Amino acid sequence: MYSLEAPVKAAPQRGRIPDPCAMVTLGASGDLTHRKLIPALYKLFKSQLLPEGFSLIGISRTPETDESFRSKMKEAVGAYFEPPDPEVWSRFEKTLFYLPGNVDSPDVYRELIELFSKLDKERGCCGNRLFYLAVSPQLYPTIIEHLGKSGLSCPLSEKNWSRIIIEKPFGHDLNSAHALNDKIVQYFKEDQVYRIDHFLGKETVQNILAFRFANSIFEPIWNRQYIDHVQVTVAESLGIENRGGYYDSAGALRDMVQNHLLQLVCTIGMEPPVAFTATSVRDEKTKVLQALRPIKPEEVNRVTVRGQYGDGVIDGKQVQAYRKEKNVKPDSRTETYVLLKLFIDNWRWADVPFYLRTGKHLPKRATEITIQFKRTPHLVFARVPEKHIDPNLLILHIQPDEGITLRFEAKVPGPDIHLQPVNMKFQYGSSFTKPVEEAYERLLLDTLIGDATLFARGDWIEAAWGFITPILEAWENDRTPIPVYASGTWGPSEADVLLAEDKRKWRNP
Ligand SMILES: NC(=O)c1ccc[n+]([C@@H]2O[C@H](COP(=O)([O-])OP(=O)(O)OC[C@H]3O[C@@H](n4cnc5c(N)ncnc54)[C@H](OP(=O)(O)O)[C@@H]3O)[C@@H](O)[C@H]2O)c1
Structure with a gap:
C-alpha cells in the first residue's frame, strides 16, 4: 500500500478556542x-x-x-x-x-x-x-x-507553531509571485503560510460551497449540459480613494481579478472536494486554474475590455476623472475597469463562457455571481414566442445584500397563458438572527486555529498569475487609447458589445 499524498486530516472543529499565542x-x-x-x-x-x-x-x-x-x-x-x-x-x-x-x-x-x-x-x-x-x-x-x-x-x-499571514498584493506578475514564494519556502513550510484573500472570509462565498455540496438538487445541473454561461460582477461605487500611488502601478486586473475574481471562479467551477479540508479544497481550486484556457497575445483584445473612469455623477455627487486623482499620472493608462471572458477546459465546463467584470466608480457597490441556465429544449406554449421566455437565473449575492435568488418563469393569473419571471429569494439577514461575521474575524481565527482552507496556496497564486500575466504583457504592448467611461455608468460600451456579439447581455445588479 502506498499513497501519493499525505492523508487528509480532519478539519479543525469550529468553536474550538485557539492555543495561547x-x-x-x-x-x-x-x-x-x-x-x-x-x-x-x-x-x-x-x-x-x-x-x-x-x-x-x-x-x-x-x-x-x-x-x-x-x-x-x-x-x-x-x-x-x-x-x-x-x-x-x-x-x-x-x-x-x-x-x-x-x-x-x-x-x-x-x-x-x-x-x-x-x-x-x-x-x-x-x-x-x-x-x-x-x-x-x-x-x-x-x-x-x-x-x-x-x-x-x-x-x-x-x-x-509559528505562522505567517501575508497580505495582498502577492506579487506583481508571475515572476515576482514566484520569487516571493521562493523566499517564503526558504524559511517557512507551506502549512505555516496563510496568504490572505478577504473575499474567501465572506460568509456568502463560503456559502457557495454549502449551497453546492450540502444540497443534492443543484449539483446535477451544475455543468455544461444545463448552464449557458456565468457572470461575475464586482462593482464598486468608490474610486481609488487615497491609494493613487499603489493603484496606478497595479490596475483592476492585478488588484481584483488575479485574486478575488479568480477565487470566485474557482469556487463556482471546482469539483466536489473529498472533504472540507485545506488540502482537498485547495487542490480542487488549483485544478480549475490549471484548466483555464490560456489567452494568446493576439486574442487579448477579443476577450478583454479595459476602461478608465472619467468625470461623472455618483449618488447625485459630481466626481472627478481617474487621471485627476492624487498620485495618478495625468496621462495614466491604468485600467479602473476590466472585463475578461474565460473558459475552463474540462468535462464539466467545456465551452461555457465565464464573463468577469470589475470596476470603480460604477453606479453601485455590488458583488454578484449570475448563473444563467440554457433555454427549455422545446416550447409547449405555442402562443408564447420564445423571446418572451426568459432563461432561469441563479444569482448569488455576495455583497452588500447577502443571499441567493432563483429566477424562473411563472404564469400570470388570467384566462390566457402569459409568462413572467419571478424570484424565489433567500436572504441571510432574514433567515438567520446571527449577524454575518466580518471576513477578517473569520480569517484571523482560522489562522490561530491552524485551518488554511480559506487561504490561497502558493501553487494557486502562481497559476493565477500565470493566467493573468500574458494579458498584462499584451496590454503593455498595445498603445491604442484606453476607453474612458463616465463615472456612475456600468463601464465602457465595449463591455456590452463583447457580450452582445455572443448574443448575451450583462445583468446589472
Ligand atoms: N488598508 C487596507 O485596507 C488593506 C487592504 C488589503 C490589503 N492591504 C495591504 O496591507 C499592507 C498594509 O497596508 P496599509 O494600508 O496598512 O499601509 P499603510 O497605512 O501605509 O501602513 C504601512 C505600515 O508599515 C509601517 N512601516 C513602513 N515601513 C516600515 C519599516 N521600515 N519598519 C517598520 N514599519 C514600517 C508603517 O509605520 P511607520 O511609518 O510608523 O513605520 C505603517 O504602520 C499593504 O501590503 C496593503 O497592500 C491593506
Whole structure:
C-alpha cells in the first residue's frame, strides 16, 4: 500500500478556542491594523474566541509606548467598529504591546525574541507565534529573511507553531509571485503560510460551497449540459480613494481579478472536494486554474475590455476623472475597469463562457455571481414566442445584500397563458438572527486555529498569475487609447458589445 499524498486530516472543529499565542502585527501604525485587524481582534475577544494569554505586539517605526498604542487602538475600535465597552476594553487593552523599530534592522527581531520570552512567562503565550505582514509588499522579502535568520520562522519546539499571514498584493506578475514564494519556502513550510484573500472570509462565498455540496438538487445541473454561461460582477461605487500611488502601478486586473475574481471562479467551477479540508479544497481550486484556457497575445483584445473612469455623477455627487486623482499620472493608462471572458477546459465546463467584470466608480457597490441556465429544449406554449421566455437565473449575492435568488418563469393569473419571471429569494439577514461575521474575524481565527482552507496556496497564486500575466504583457504592448467611461455608468460600451456579439447581455445588479 502506498499513497501519493499525505492523508487528509480532519478539519479543525469550529468553536474550538485557539492555543495561547503571541501575535505580531508588523505595520502597527498603518491603516490595515487600525481599520481591520484591531476591530476584528476586539470582536473576537468580546465573543470570548481568543485564547487565555493571547497577546498582540505592534511593530512600526512611529515612537509609541504600550499606553499610547493602546489608546490609539481604542480610538480605532471606536472609529471602525463600535465604541468599546469599558469593561471589555479594560481587559482587552492588557493584551496589547508595542515595540518601536525598523523591520529592516535585525535589532527589532532581537528585541522581539526578548519580548516573546517575557510574555510567555508573564502571560502564558506558550511559545506560539503569529506574524502578520501589514506593511507595504516591498518589505515582505526583508521581513521573511529576518524572521528566518533570527530563528523566529521555526517553531520553538515540536509542540509549538509559528505562522505567517501575508497580505495582498502577492506579487506583481508571475515572476515576482514566484520569487516571493521562493523566499517564503526558504524559511517557512507551506502549512505555516496563510496568504490572505478577504473575499474567501465572506460568509456568502463560503456559502457557495454549502449551497453546492450540502444540497443534492443543484449539483446535477451544475455543468455544461444545463448552464449557458456565468457572470461575475464586482462593482464598486468608490474610486481609488487615497491609494493613487499603489493603484496606478497595479490596475483592476492585478488588484481584483488575479485574486478575488479568480477565487470566485474557482469556487463556482471546482469539483466536489473529498472533504472540507485545506488540502482537498485547495487542490480542487488549483485544478480549475490549471484548466483555464490560456489567452494568446493576439486574442487579448477579443476577450478583454479595459476602461478608465472619467468625470461623472455618483449618488447625485459630481466626481472627478481617474487621471485627476492624487498620485495618478495625468496621462495614466491604468485600467479602473476590466472585463475578461474565460473558459475552463474540462468535462464539466467545456465551452461555457465565464464573463468577469470589475470596476470603480460604477453606479453601485455590488458583488454578484449570475448563473444563467440554457433555454427549455422545446416550447409547449405555442402562443408564447420564445423571446418572451426568459432563461432561469441563479444569482448569488455576495455583497452588500447577502443571499441567493432563483429566477424562473411563472404564469400570470388570467384566462390566457402569459409568462413572467419571478424570484424565489433567500436572504441571510432574514433567515438567520446571527449577524454575518466580518471576513477578517473569520480569517484571523482560522489562522490561530491552524485551518488554511480559506487561504490561497502558493501553487494557486502562481497559476493565477500565470493566467493573468500574458494579458498584462499584451496590454503593455498595445498603445491604442484606453476607453474612458463616465463615472456612475456600468463601464465602457465595449463591455456590452463583447457580450452582445455572443448574443448575451450583462445583468446589472
Ligand atoms: N488598508 C487596507 O485596507 C488593506 C487592504 C488589503 C490589503 N492591504 C495591504 O496591507 C499592507 C498594509 O497596508 P496599509 O494600508 O496598512 O499601509 P499603510 O497605512 O501605509 O501602513 C504601512 C505600515 O508599515 C509601517 N512601516 C513602513 N515601513 C516600515 C519599516 N521600515 N519598519 C517598520 N514599519 C514600517 C508603517 O509605520 P511607520 O511609518 O510608523 O513605520 C505603517 O504602520 C499593504 O501590503 C496593503 O497592500 C491593506
